[in-house]
Amino acid sequence: MSPIRLRRAERGDVPTLLTLIRALANYERAPDAVIATHADLLRDGFGPEPRFRATIAELNGTSAGFSLWFYNYSTWLGRPGIYLEDLFVMPELRGQGIGRALLADLAQTALAEGCGRVDWQVLDWNESAIAFYESLGARRTQGWFNMRVQGDESLRRMAQRSES
Amino acid sequence: MSPIRLRRAERGDVPTLLTLIRALANYERAPDAVIATHADLLRDGFGPEPRFRATIAELNGTSAGFSLWFYNYSTWLGRPGIYLEDLFVMPELRGQGIGRALLADLAQTALAEGCGRVDWQVLDWNESAIAFYESLGARRTQGWFNMRVQGDESLRRMAQRSES
Numbered sequence: 001m002s003p004i005r006l007r008r009a010e011r012g013d014v015p016t017l018l019t020l021i022r023a024l025a026n027y028e029r030a031p032d033a034v035i036a037t038h039a040d041l042l043r044d045g046f047g048p049e050p051r052f053r054a055t056i057a058e059l060n061g062t063s064a065g066f067s068l069w070f071y072n073y074s075t076w077l078g079r080p081g082i083y084l085e086d087l088f089v090m091p092e093l094r095g096q097g098i099g100r101a102l103l104a105d106l107a108q109t110a111l112a113e114g115c116g117r118v119d120w121q122v123l124d125w126n127e128s129a130i131a132f133y134e135s136l137g138a139r140r141t142q143g144w145f146n147m148r149v150q151g152d153e154s155l156r157r158m159a160q161r162s163e164s
Numbered sequence: 165m166s167p168i169r170l171r172r173a174e175r176g177d178v179p180t181l182l183t184l185i186r187a188l189a190n191y192e193r194a195p196d197a198v199i200a201t202h203a204d205l206l207r208d209g210f211g212p213e214p215r216f217r218a219t220i221a222e223l224n225g226t227s228a229g230f231s232l233w234f235y236n237y238s239t240w241l242g243r244p245g246i247y248l249e250d251l252f253v254m255p256e257l258r259g260q261g262i263g264r265a266l267l268a269d270l271a272q273t274a275l276a277e278g279c280g281r282v283d284w285q286v287l288d289w290n291e292s293a294i295a296f297y298e299s300l301g302a303r304r305t306q307g308w309f310n311m312r313v314q315g316d317e318s319l320r321r322m323a324q325r326s327e328s
Contacts, residue, residue: 017239021239021240024239025240030240034239034240035240036238036239036240036241036242036243037242040242040243041239041242044237044242051237051244052237052239068239070235071215072234072249073215073216073234073249074200074249075181075198075200075205075249075250076189076197076198076199076200077199078199078200078201078204078208079200079204079208080208080215083247085236085237085238085239086239100325101325103322104323104324104325107313107320107322107323108323110319111319111320111323116314116315117312117313117314118312118313118319118322119310119311119312120310121308121309121310121311122308122309122311123308123309124307124308125307130309130311133311136313136321136322137313137318137321137322138311138312138313138322139311139312139313139314140309140310140312141310141312142310143287143288143289144285144286144287144288144310145285145286145287145288145294145304146283146304146305146306146308146310147283147285147286147294147297147302147303147304147305148281148283148303148304148305149271149282149300149301149302150280150281150303151280152275154301155271155274155275155279155281155282157300158267158270158271158282158300158301158302159268159271159272159275160268161261161264161265161268
């Protein structure tokens, strides 16, 4: 029997999720970027209209990693897809198939729910992650720039219509 | 009074949406990429669990463009965001503030719903669009590669766990 066990995150897992999210931010060299609180994740993930889903991976009974995702949509395919926002395995527990199990689980979910694809982003310096994803069949989608308007001040500026 | 009128798309707008989506694909040099059907958009946009929202822009009473978006989520901010999947204005109707009005509407929606940001992608050759977005305060988020697993065959391959 595999010592890896996956389970869908529930309300009581919010402290575990927050710990894993902070560990991921630390790994991505942005330890101060996490301002999300326990209340935020509880409200947005486990209320009447969940904004995300999460799966927790346990190794021999200990929380070892997680995936967190939501639905996106392709108007060309006419099908929803899965956007993987976070995938993380504790650094000291890598190399045991946990990340692969989480991605397999995600692909199974995509197939079961009629999703046409799974999308995510990877930091351009993370060569081992890129190689790992490509070994599983993922491909880099090139030819696009990612654009963002962030923060209330910038959003308020964009919200103004010059002609009105 | 502005001749531009925005309204949230409803069930009866699916034919209009499909026309606009096909026009967008044609503009993005992928005229055969749209396999979405009327039934797909009706089911996914206007059923009990909508996978997307859309706004239609009318100019002097004629459909002139649209935005189509869904929610994403930032685990670092602990807030949902808006992902703009499609933004399009009929080429012959550009330069009259329609795109800007659609983006202003989107920013207003983001503020009203407590979203921390708006994200989207732009084709790297579309210099006029990039300049337009930057003039509204958008910034390119760099340092990430976009990864994708697409299609049932690739998803089935990823769904296999080697250790099980």
